[in-house]
Each structure stands twice: as structure tokens, then as C-alpha cells.
Amino acid sequence: MLQVDNLSGGYGREPIVRNVSFHVEKGEVLGILGPNGSGKSTLLKIISGILPKQSGKVMIAGKPSGAYTQKQFAQQVAVLPQLHAHAFSHSVKDTVALGRYPYQTGIFSSWSEFDEQAVQEAMNHTGVTRYENTAIELLSGGEQQRVFVAQALAQQAPILLLDEPTNHLDIAHQQQLLDTIRNQARQKGITVISVFHDINLAALYCDRLLLLKNGEVASIGVPQDVVLEPEIHHVYNARVKTQPHPEMPKPQMTLLPNLQEKVELFSVKKADITIKEDHVLLQSSQSLKTISSAVHNAGLGWYKTFVNRGVRADYMIDDVQRENTDYLRTLGYHLTDTVAMMTAVSPEHVEVEEYEGEFGSIVVAVTAGVGNAVDVSKSWQREDIPYIGTINTWVFVNGELSEEAFVQALITATEAKVKALQDEQVKDPESGTVATGTSTDSVLIASTQQGEYLPYAGPITQLGKLIGKGVYDCTVRAIHSYRLAVGEHG
Amino acid sequence: MNKTVLAYVVSIATLLVAIWLGVSIGTVKIPIETLWNQADATASNILWKIRMPRVLLAGIVGASLAISGAAFQGLLKNPLADPYTLGVSSGASVGAVITLFFGISLPILGAFTLPVFSMMGAAITMFLVIGFARMVDRSMKMETIILTGIIFGSFLGSVLSLMIALTQEELRQIVGWLLGSVSMRGWNYILMVLPFFFIGTCMLWLNRRELNALLFGEERAHHLGVNVKQRKLMILLGGSVLTGSAVAVSGTIGFVGLVVPHMTRMLWGSDHRHVLPLSLCNGASLLIICDLVARTIISPAELPVGVITAFIGAPVFAYIFYKQRRKGAM
Structure with missing residues (x-):
């Protein structure tokens, strides 16, 4: 749809944009990223003909851009401007109707039903129809920007160029605007090229990204291949970490402050x-x-307070989350700071030990209620509802763990627990075989992220060795303690 | 739509009333029947030889200044722009005074030499003012353009004073003309200005949609498909033709191009498809009324009409400036 070959150009004699080449397919959304002064806006201005090109080609629908008259060009390419103030007021509808300018011919008015329809449709898609007769300067920034999106859509051009369309908008308006543009691009097959300031927004809404550095293409490709830690560091000179988006297969980055x-x-x-x-x-x-x-607060996070709550064996609540939250609140724990587990074992049966290694130490705490023991390899035969029997394992590491080490620590701790159950001959009452855990076991790995960097936590690493030994010891002791308690009470 | 129809009805009715008042009020009261009933020869003479040409000339000049003011404001996105504040009227005056001073009369142009030189003065000043303002400040802020207009206006004013000082015998005539007046011009002047009035008005009216797009800035207009360079030139030339020809027949009459488009926009919105014709209509009405006041208020003596327009225009100028700055401050 749009092809740019070896394009160079800019304001003065020295080109700002140098040898940029890319192409965009019909219906594709391409994001242009780059630090301040990298030539993002300049590139867009050269494509839209505001700034002259010094060399190279811009092909639109197979024809060089220079072969179009100004009106023909506007029928092919619509541009969404950045927000600016106006000296005179226009009504919203008149503003949107200006998008039909490229189709107006003749000395007298040639406003057709088709023009009117295009304007109404554009206003509907952007949700500005209800402001139709309002003067544009009376609208908020977000609403004004929507009016200009409507104007660009009314142009009904197959290519849409945007220059930081979400500048000065709050996040709700950013989302609305980009949703609208993306949906229009998909439904109508509009090709979109947009300059972005925000890497995360660009990664979310674009099919491909083009990263500019000093006016040259540093990287181009799908967001996963462009939003990479080394790439961003090289181009922006900022320390970042990328993570997957929780709902979409798109990368997101966060700054690592110095x-x-x-x-x-x-x-x-x-x-x-x-x-x-x-x-x-x-x-x-x-x-x-x-x-x-x-x-409470499962998954990955940063927490200060850790609670292993002992409840009665007949604890049966429909909304466990809520009951437990109320419980934490009455105890005065800060909810967003706290991780909480539950067990039917009373707290005095916890086994806590500290283990020293070369890198530092770990602290392990285990409560083991094994009345509900399960052999995981036979559990497919069982039909009972989950119930709080529960072995809860906590491992606190005084060291800095990699993400990989966190996952390995989980595996190592679990393996040690299984081994403890095996050695203690804890049986699954249903199958009569050795149990591997209970139906509701929980495990927690927490680390100070200070001190020595520990990239791995497999069973023969220093850390793995401590976790293996510590979890095994504490689990065995906790089972003993539990059995003693059960023996005493029963 | 109803609002637009109302706007035209009100404006045209006002114009007709203004013409009626203009021709009937004066040292001799002329009844309106004189238009079609020539029984009273004296009244008929006054009406057709003196009042009517005067009223029509005031109308044409007012219309020219108002429509070119509206166009300049749209093009420059500057509500304070008008032929007078931009210094374009002064440029036209210099062109006209040079013609009078040197007694130039070009063979082909004949009687049109004066308006043509006047237009050239207007056009040259226009381009100098805009060129200089752009050089000072690329974004061409409202104040920059107006200041540039003042600089050029003052300079051209001193050129005029110099030329007046050098022509002793015609001094009074030129001074009177400079203050702006439509008195005792007669039908010749109307015939002289009419073709330019049509050409200039057409040039601007053909760019009414482009002016709407230009209100959002040149870059935006470019994106919407406007051939900005060509259209801008056409609008500037159209405005210069109108200003130049108006100045050639009436001297410098200030603020009409400021007040009328402002009122029109305030009442009926800033769509140039309507702002231009409505400004034309109301500009004519305003100047006819102002001229009526100018010749009756200290009767039997007459004030130059420019005094009256400045009297109304300067406060309006101050008001718009205040409003715009307040808007910018928010």
C-alpha cells in the first residue's frame, strides 16, 4: 500500500531522515518509535509532503507520491494532526465535514449525499455525533482529538498517518482513541502509520514497529523482535526490562531506574x-x-508480611478470598503488602530452620497437615472436593534470584517435600500408595534480592542444595509434630 | 440552516434600510418615492447625482474592506488582521499618492491607473508584512503580525507625510483623502472600482472552502488536500485587489475589515462559506451608516468617515485583543 525506498530529507541541507526504507501492507498498523530528535515526525512529514525529500521514493498505491495532485493525494492519505489551539471556532460537524474537502469540486457547492453519509459515519465511529453542533473549542482535549480522528476518517483515505495521536490525553482517552483507530484499520482495511512516544502503547496497538535512531532505521519488525532490552538500551540509552503483556502476546517494557x-x-x-x-x-x-x-496475593509480587493462618478442620466458607481478606484486615495487616496461606494445622506445629551456605542463608518454614494426603499419580481416581489439609512450605532466600532460579526453587522445594512424604511413608488413604502431597499444598519462594546473584536453584546448585535439605528436614519434622498432635488429641 | 437563512435575511434587510436612510437623510430630506417618481427634479437630482453614488460607493468600499478583512483573518488565523492593521491600506495609499504626486497615467490603464497602482502598493505591502513576520517568528503569532503591520504602517505613513510636504498646492485634497472619505466622488469612481470589486470578491469567494481548511493551519490544510501555496497567493491577491481599489477611491478607512467579520462570526459562526458573503453585506451597511453619521453629525460641516470607523473600531480591536489573550492565558 505504501512503500518508502531509501528516503532522505528534512528541514535544512543536512538530512534529518537518512536512507529509510520500509513498506506497509494494506490494513497493517505500523508504529514509528525513536528518541526525541530521531526524526520520527520528520519522516511522517516527508511522507505527507509537508517537508521536501532530498532523495528516495515514496510510493502510494503503486504510484510515486509526486504524481498525485494535492486533492488526489488527500483522497489517498489522511493525516491526523497534533492538537493545537484555534483562533476561530468551528462547529464539530463543520470540522468533520472539512474532511470531505478533497472530494469537493466546481465553483458552487457540490455537497452530495455521499459526503453527508461519510461525515455522519465518521462521527458515529468516533462517538462525537452528540456534539455535532457544539463549537470545537468547548470540548475537552480528548474529545477534540476524537473530532480530528473523525475528520481524518471522513476523508476516507486508505492510508492514515498519525503523529503522536495520544499526546496530552489521559489513559482512558488514549485507549478509546487507539481502539477506534485499530478497529477502523481492521474493519475498513485502512493502512495506519503512526508515530509513538510510548513504546508500550506502540507495542500493544501496532502490527509492526520501526525504531529510528539518528534518522536511520535501527530495527523494524513485529513488536516481539523490536521491543528487546538490548535494542531499547542501544537506541534510547535507557535501562529497561521487558515483560509479556498479561492478556496479549505483546511485549511491554518497564524502566529500571538508576x-x-x-x-x-x-x-x-x-x-x-x-x-x-x-x-x-x-x-x-x-x-x-x-x-x-x-x-491472598498469589503469583509474583513484592511483599513484606507473610501469614500462614491456621483454621479449624471444618472451615468451610463459600467466599474464602473475602473471608480471609476480612481476617487480615481485622489483624491490621496491609492488604497489598501481605501474602497469606491457610492450613488446618495449628501454628505451634510450624517447623522453622535457618540454613547457612557460601552465598548466605535461607530460612525455611513448613506446616504439614497430612490428613488429606494424595498420591498425585493416582488422584485421577478420586472424586472428593478439595479441602484444607495442606502442607505449606515457605522458603526465604537472602540473595538475588533470577527468574529462572525462582522457578527452579519451586521445583526443588516440591521435590524435597515429596521425598519427605515418601520417607515418612505418608499414604494416600484411597489408593494405599505413598502420597506425594495433599490436595491443597502451597509453596512460597521469597528473596531479598540483595547480596550474591544466584542465577540457578537446581538441586546441585548451592542454593538448591540448601533448599533441598531445608525443605526435607522441616517437612519431616513438621509431619512428626503433626502426628504427635493428632496422636495427643485423638 | 434556519440560522443561516435568518443571517442572510437580516443582513440584506439591514443593507436595504441602510441604503434607504443613506439616500433620504441629509441637509435636504429626500422621500423614498423619488427613486421611481421624478416629479421633483431637485430631489431627483440630489438623489441620483449626489446621494446615490455616495451611498453606493460607501457600500462597495465597506464591502471590499470587510470581505478582505475576513479573508486575511482566516488566512492568518488572526482575528486582529484587517487591511488597516496589517498596513496594507497604507501601502495602497502610498501607491495612490505616488500616482497623484507624479501625475502618472499609463496609456492602457487610463483612469484605472490610480486603482491599479493602489492595488500594487497593497499587494507589495502585504507580501512584505507577511514575509517579515514569518522571518521574525515562524509560528506567526497574532502579536507578531500586528506589530509588523504597525512597523510597515508607520513607515509608509511617514513616506506619505513626506510626499504631502512636497506637494503644497494639493495638500488639502490629499489630507482629506487620506483620512478617508466617500464624498463628492460621483459615478466615475463607482465605475472605476466596480470591476475590481467583482474580481477580488470572486477570488476570495472561490477560496471559501480553502479558508475554512486554513483556519486549522497551513499544514492541516495541506493534509486536507488544499494546494496551500496557490490558494494563499490567490487569497492575498484577492484581498489586495479589494483593499487597493477601495483605498484608491476613498482613502484609508480603518477598522471596517476588523469590526464587520468579527460581528458576523460572533453572531453566525466562522464558516467562510457564509462569513464572506455576510461580511460583504454587513460591511456595506456599516460604511453607509458611518458615512451618514459623518456627514450629518456636525452638519453643515462633514467629518471624514474614517474618523467614525476608527471611533467604533478601536474599542472593538481592544476588546478582541483582550478576549484572545484571555483565551490564550487559560
Whole structure:
């Protein structure tokens, strides 16, 4: 649809954009990214003919852009401007209707039904129909920008060029605007080329991205291949980390700040874990990077307060999340700072130990209620509802773990737990075989992210060895403690 | 749509009333029947030889200034622009005074030498003012253009003073003419200005849609498919033709091009498809009324009409400036 070959040009004699080549297919959304002064807007202006090109070609629908008259060009390419103030007021409808200018011919008015329809349709798609007769300067920035989108859509051009369309808009308006543009591109097969300031927005809404550095193409491709840590660092000179978007297969990046603040060193000690009336508690002075399958705040996050709550064996609540949240609130724990698990074992049966390694230490805490033990390889034969039997395993690491190490730590801890059950001959009452866990086990790995960098946590790494030994020991002791308690009470 | 129809009805009715008042009021009261009833020869004479040409000339001049003001404002996105504030009227005056001063009369142009030189003065000043303003400040802020207009206007004013000082015998005539007046011009002047009035008006009216697009800036207009360079030239030339010819027959009459489009926009919106014809109509009405006031207020003496328009125009100018700055400050 649009092809750019070896394009160079800019304001003065020295070209700002140099040897840029790319092509965009019909219906595709291409995002142009780059630091300030990299020539993003200039490139767009050269394509739209505002600035002269010094060399190279711009082909639109197979014809060089210079072969079009101004009106013909506007029938092919619509441009969405950046917001600016106006000295005179226009009504919304008159503003949108200007999008039909390229189709107006003759000395007298040639406004056709088709023009009117295009204007109405554009206003409907952008949701500005209700402001039809309002003066444009009375609208908010977001609404004004929508009016200009409507104007560009009314132009009914197969190519749409946008220059930072979400500049100065709040996030709700950013989303609305980009949703509208993306949906229009899909439904009508409009080819969109847009300059973006925000890498994450661009990655979300574009099919492909073009990264400019000093007026030259640094990288072009699908967002996954462009929003890469080394690429962004090279072009923007900023430290970033990329992560997948939670709902879409698109990369998102976050800045890694270089702060001058003093980092206060801290570590988790055995003594930090205290036993309260109905829960086991660890309160850390600083946040720990945590991954867990807890009831409250499961998944990955940074937390300071860790609660392993002992409930009665007949605890049966429909909305466990909510009941547990209320419980945490009454105890005065900060909800967004807290990870909480549940167990039917009373808190005094927790087994806590600290293990020293060359890199530092880890603290392990286990509660093991094995009344509901399950052999996972036979569990497909069972039909009982899940119930809080539960072995809860906590591992706190005084070190800096990689993402890989977090996952390996989970595996290592689980393997150690299974081994403990095996050695203790904990049986699955249904199948009569050795159990591998209970139906509702939970595990938590948390780390200070300070001290030595620990890239791996497999069973023969330093960290893995400690986790294996620690979780095995504590689980065995916790099973003993549980059996003793059950024996005493029963 | 109803609002637009109303706008035209009101404007045309006002114009007819203005013409009626213009021809009937004066030292001798002329009844309206004189238009079709020639029984009273004296009244008929006054009407057709003195009043009517005067009223029509005021109308044409007012219309020319108002429509070119509207066009300049749209093109420059500047509500304070008009032939007078931009210095274009002064340029036209210099062109006209040069013609009078040197007694130039070009063979082909004949009687049209004066308006043609006047237009050339207007066009040259226009391009100098805009060129200079752009050189000072690429974004051409409202104040920059007006200041440039003042600079050029003052300079041209001193050129005029110099030439007046050098022509002793015709001094009074030129000074009177400079202050702006449509008195005692007669039908010749109307015939002289009419063709240019039509040409200029057509040039601007053909660009009414382009002016709407240009309100959003030249870059935006370009994106919408306007051939900006060509259209801008056409609008500037059209405005210069109208200003030049108006100045040639009536001298410098200020602020009509400012007040009329402003009122028109305030009442009926800024769509140039209507702003241009409505400004034309209301500009004519305004100048006819102002001229009526100018010749009756201190009767039997007469004020130059430019005094009256400036009297109305300057406060309006101040008001628009205040409003725009307040808008910018918010």
C-alpha cells in the first residue's frame, strides 16, 4: 500500500531522515518509535509532503507520491494532526465535514449525499455525533482529538498517518482513541502509520514497529523482535526490562531506574518468624520478591508480611478470598503488602530452620497437615472436593534470584517435600500408595534480592542444595509434630 | 440552516434600510418615492447625482474592506488582521499618492491607473508584512503580525507625510483623502472600482472552502488536500485587489475589515462559506451608516468617515485583543 525506498530529507541541507526504507501492507498498523530528535515526525512529514525529500521514493498505491495532485493525494492519505489551539471556532460537524474537502469540486457547492453519509459515519465511529453542533473549542482535549480522528476518517483515505495521536490525553482517552483507530484499520482495511512516544502503547496497538535512531532505521519488525532490552538500551540509552503483556502476546517494557538512594541491607532470620495465636507470621523490614500459590496475593509480587493462618478442620466458607481478606484486615495487616496461606494445622506445629551456605542463608518454614494426603499419580481416581489439609512450605532466600532460579526453587522445594512424604511413608488413604502431597499444598519462594546473584536453584546448585535439605528436614519434622498432635488429641 | 437563512435575511434587510436612510437623510430630506417618481427634479437630482453614488460607493468600499478583512483573518488565523492593521491600506495609499504626486497615467490603464497602482502598493505591502513576520517568528503569532503591520504602517505613513510636504498646492485634497472619505466622488469612481470589486470578491469567494481548511493551519490544510501555496497567493491577491481599489477611491478607512467579520462570526459562526458573503453585506451597511453619521453629525460641516470607523473600531480591536489573550492565558 505504501512503500518508502531509501528516503532522505528534512528541514535544512543536512538530512534529518537518512536512507529509510520500509513498506506497509494494506490494513497493517505500523508504529514509528525513536528518541526525541530521531526524526520520527520528520519522516511522517516527508511522507505527507509537508517537508521536501532530498532523495528516495515514496510510493502510494503503486504510484510515486509526486504524481498525485494535492486533492488526489488527500483522497489517498489522511493525516491526523497534533492538537493545537484555534483562533476561530468551528462547529464539530463543520470540522468533520472539512474532511470531505478533497472530494469537493466546481465553483458552487457540490455537497452530495455521499459526503453527508461519510461525515455522519465518521462521527458515529468516533462517538462525537452528540456534539455535532457544539463549537470545537468547548470540548475537552480528548474529545477534540476524537473530532480530528473523525475528520481524518471522513476523508476516507486508505492510508492514515498519525503523529503522536495520544499526546496530552489521559489513559482512558488514549485507549478509546487507539481502539477506534485499530478497529477502523481492521474493519475498513485502512493502512495506519503512526508515530509513538510510548513504546508500550506502540507495542500493544501496532502490527509492526520501526525504531529510528539518528534518522536511520535501527530495527523494524513485529513488536516481539523490536521491543528487546538490548535494542531499547542501544537506541534510547535507557535501562529497561521487558515483560509479556498479561492478556496479549505483546511485549511491554518497564524502566529500571538508576537511583542514587542508599540501599539498606537486610536479611531474613529464623527469629523473624513468630507464632501468633492462630497464625504463623513473618514481617520483613523491606519488601521481598515473592512467588507463591497463596490464597491472598498469589503469583509474583513484592511483599513484606507473610501469614500462614491456621483454621479449624471444618472451615468451610463459600467466599474464602473475602473471608480471609476480612481476617487480615481485622489483624491490621496491609492488604497489598501481605501474602497469606491457610492450613488446618495449628501454628505451634510450624517447623522453622535457618540454613547457612557460601552465598548466605535461607530460612525455611513448613506446616504439614497430612490428613488429606494424595498420591498425585493416582488422584485421577478420586472424586472428593478439595479441602484444607495442606502442607505449606515457605522458603526465604537472602540473595538475588533470577527468574529462572525462582522457578527452579519451586521445583526443588516440591521435590524435597515429596521425598519427605515418601520417607515418612505418608499414604494416600484411597489408593494405599505413598502420597506425594495433599490436595491443597502451597509453596512460597521469597528473596531479598540483595547480596550474591544466584542465577540457578537446581538441586546441585548451592542454593538448591540448601533448599533441598531445608525443605526435607522441616517437612519431616513438621509431619512428626503433626502426628504427635493428632496422636495427643485423638 | 434556519440560522443561516435568518443571517442572510437580516443582513440584506439591514443593507436595504441602510441604503434607504443613506439616500433620504441629509441637509435636504429626500422621500423614498423619488427613486421611481421624478416629479421633483431637485430631489431627483440630489438623489441620483449626489446621494446615490455616495451611498453606493460607501457600500462597495465597506464591502471590499470587510470581505478582505475576513479573508486575511482566516488566512492568518488572526482575528486582529484587517487591511488597516496589517498596513496594507497604507501601502495602497502610498501607491495612490505616488500616482497623484507624479501625475502618472499609463496609456492602457487610463483612469484605472490610480486603482491599479493602489492595488500594487497593497499587494507589495502585504507580501512584505507577511514575509517579515514569518522571518521574525515562524509560528506567526497574532502579536507578531500586528506589530509588523504597525512597523510597515508607520513607515509608509511617514513616506506619505513626506510626499504631502512636497506637494503644497494639493495638500488639502490629499489630507482629506487620506483620512478617508466617500464624498463628492460621483459615478466615475463607482465605475472605476466596480470591476475590481467583482474580481477580488470572486477570488476570495472561490477560496471559501480553502479558508475554512486554513483556519486549522497551513499544514492541516495541506493534509486536507488544499494546494496551500496557490490558494494563499490567490487569497492575498484577492484581498489586495479589494483593499487597493477601495483605498484608491476613498482613502484609508480603518477598522471596517476588523469590526464587520468579527460581528458576523460572533453572531453566525466562522464558516467562510457564509462569513464572506455576510461580511460583504454587513460591511456595506456599516460604511453607509458611518458615512451618514459623518456627514450629518456636525452638519453643515462633514467629518471624514474614517474618523467614525476608527471611533467604533478601536474599542472593538481592544476588546478582541483582550478576549484572545484571555483565551490564550487559560
